[in-house]
Amino acid sequence: SAVISQKPSRDICQRGTSLTIQCQVDSQVTMMFWYRQQPGQSLTLIATANQGSEATYESGFVIDKFPISRPNLTFSTLTVSNMSPEDSSIYLCSVDGLAGVPDTQYFGPGTRLTVL
C-alpha cells in the first residue's frame, strides 16, 4: 500500500506566525484532503486540494487563513496563517482510492500544532 508522510510531525509556534505543512504520497492520487482534529474532537474537513486549480473550502474555512497548494498528484501543502491559540490542533492530510478500495480515504500521520 502507498505511504503518506507529513512534515513536520509537530511544531510549537508563536501567535501571529504561519506554518506550512507538507503532505507527500509515494504514488499518484486523484484526491487529497486536509482535515483538522481539535483536542478530544473528531475530524473536520478543511478543504479538498485540487491539482492544478484552487482548493475547495468547506464552510467556515477560507483561503486567506488556510492557503493550500497542490502542484502535482503526489504532493500538497496546507498553510495555517496568522495563527492563534485556537488553531492548536492536529492537521491531517488524506488521500483516496488507494489499495483498491474505491472512495476510501487513507490518512497521513498528522501534524500536531501548538500555538502559544
Added chain:
Amino acid sequence: GQNIDQPTEMTATEGAIVQINCTYQTSGFNGLFWYQQHAGEAPTFLSYNVLDGLEEKGRFSSFLSRSKGYSYLLLKELQMKDSASYLCASMGDNFNKFYFGSGTKLNVKP
C-alpha cells in the same frame, strides 16, 4: 445538514464482544466507513458498507441499515490493543466528502 452520532465512550473486557453503534443523517448517502484511531496516531481504515447487511473482516464486522440510518461495528475476541477511538464516517452526495462522528473511545480491560 449532517449529523453523525456515536456513544462517547465504552468499556469492555478482554476476550469479549463489543458493538459500537452509529446513527447518521446526511444529505445523500454513498457509504458508511469505520476507522480506528489510537491515541496520538492517525485514523486507519477498518471497514465500509455501501449496501445493507453485514461485512465481516476477521475479528471486525460492520453492519448497515440504510432505511434506519444505522450502522454498527462489532469487535470480537477483544484484545488490549483494541483500546482506541472508533470513528464512524458517512460519505454524502459528493463521493469524496466524508462526515465524521465524534468517535467512540473503547477501553478494553483485562
